[in-house]
Each structure stands twice: as structure tokens, then as C-alpha cells.
Amino acid sequence: MLVLFLLRQNPVQQAAAELFGVSQATVSRRWTALLPVVEKVLAGHVPDPAEVSAGRIVLVDGTLVTTWDWASEGTGLFSGKNRDTGFNLQVAATHAGDLPAVSAPVPGSRHDIHAWRQSTFPEAFAEREGIGDLGYTGSGLITPRRKPPGRKRSAGDKAANRSVRIFSAASPG
Incomplete structure (x- = not known):
């Protein structure tokens, strides 16, 4: 239960130790020993992103998952846009709110288009339409x-942008 709690809530290990009435060292040992087991068990239940999103439009965006700045020099974790350190994750969602995929992390200094290309998303969602922001041009x-x-935007460009914005911001169903 401790490992699942750490995965779901992402607390610092000391907070988990206090909550579960054990030492931080015990939390660390349990995490190290049981995380691979949990990953192995759950791996068989991860749906194929292409199957989950079949027949649907996929909305894609990147997000910075902040991390503690272990050693910012040369790590590539610092995101100038967000002025923080972390990892760039690509997230794909359907309009209905399903979350078919989250990419593997890339350093936070990398732009969304780079993270997109490094992920499995281009292949996984090749057979359906997807919508992204200007970072995916x-x-x-x-x-x-x-x-x-x-120059100013043309009326056609304004109408096209309005359509993209309305569709990607509309509430499902």
C-alpha cells in the first residue's frame, strides 16, 4: 500500500514515513524493492494508445513536471519558459476526457515539438487527427x-484559429 500511495500522491518519503508509522529509510527500501514488481504487474494493463483513441480526435500538449534542482548545471532540466526545473511530458487526451497516453520524460529545457518527436505519439496517433498549440507547428x-x-492575420486565419480554439476548449458531451 505504501508504494501505491507514493505512486499516486507523490509525497516526499519523510511524509509517507510519518503517515505509515515507519522510518524514511524503510520507505526508501520498500520503494526500491517493490516498485519494479508494481511496474511489472501494471504493464499488462496499459492500453494501446492507438486503440483507446480509435475514431477520436486527440488533443496533445506538453507540461513541465517540476523537480528539485539537483544540479542545474548541464542537466537540461531548466525550462526558460517556465523559469523552473523539471521534465517535459507530452500528454494526449480525447475530447471525452480519456487519457490514452503520457510520454516518457525529456529534459524540461526541450521544446514541445522535440518532446513530441522523441515520444511514441507520432506513430501511435498517425491514423487520427490531433490538435496541438503553436508549439507543435x-x-x-x-x-x-x-x-x-x-502583417495582420487574415479573416480566414482568424476563423481557422477560432475553430481550433473552440474545439479544443469545448466541454465534452
Whole structure:
């Protein structure tokens, strides 16, 4: 139960130790010993992202999962956009709110398009339409249209952007 609690709630080990009435060292030992077992058991229950999203449009975005700055020099964890350290995770969701996939982490300094290309998402969602923000321009996802340098957006670009925004922000069902 301790390992599942750590996975679900992500507390610091000292807080988990106090809650479960054990030492932090015991929490660490249990985590190290049991996490591989839990991963092995759960691996058989992870659905295929392509199957879960079949016939649906997929909404994709990246998020920075913050981490403690162990040694920011040279780790690539510092995200200039977010002004914090962490890992970039790509998250795919259907309009109905299903979460078919979360990517493996890449350093937080990497842009969303890089994290997209490093993930399994391009192959997993190749057979369906996907929507992303401007960070996914050139990925094959439907993205808003950028404002041309030194010019105003055309009426067609504004209408296209409005459609993307409305669809990706609309509440399901």
C-alpha cells in the first residue's frame, strides 16, 4: 500500500514515513524493492494508445513536471519558459476526457515539438487527427495559424484559429 500511495500522491518519503508509522529509510527500501514488481504487474494493463483513441480526435500538449534542482548545471532540466526545473511530458487526451497516453520524460529545457518527436505519439496517433498549440507547428497536428511577421492575420486565419480554439476548449458531451 505504501508504494501505491507514493505512486499516486507523490509525497516526499519523510511524509509517507510519518503517515505509515515507519522510518524514511524503510520507505526508501520498500520503494526500491517493490516498485519494479508494481511496474511489472501494471504493464499488462496499459492500453494501446492507438486503440483507446480509435475514431477520436486527440488533443496533445506538453507540461513541465517540476523537480528539485539537483544540479542545474548541464542537466537540461531548466525550462526558460517556465523559469523552473523539471521534465517535459507530452500528454494526449480525447475530447471525452480519456487519457490514452503520457510520454516518457525529456529534459524540461526541450521544446514541445522535440518532446513530441522523441515520444511514441507520432506513430501511435498517425491514423487520427490531433490538435496541438503553436508549439507543435510542423508536427502534422492541427495547430493555430501564426500571425505573419509585420502583417495582420487574415479573416480566414482568424476563423481557422477560432475553430481550433473552440474545439479544443469545448466541454465534452
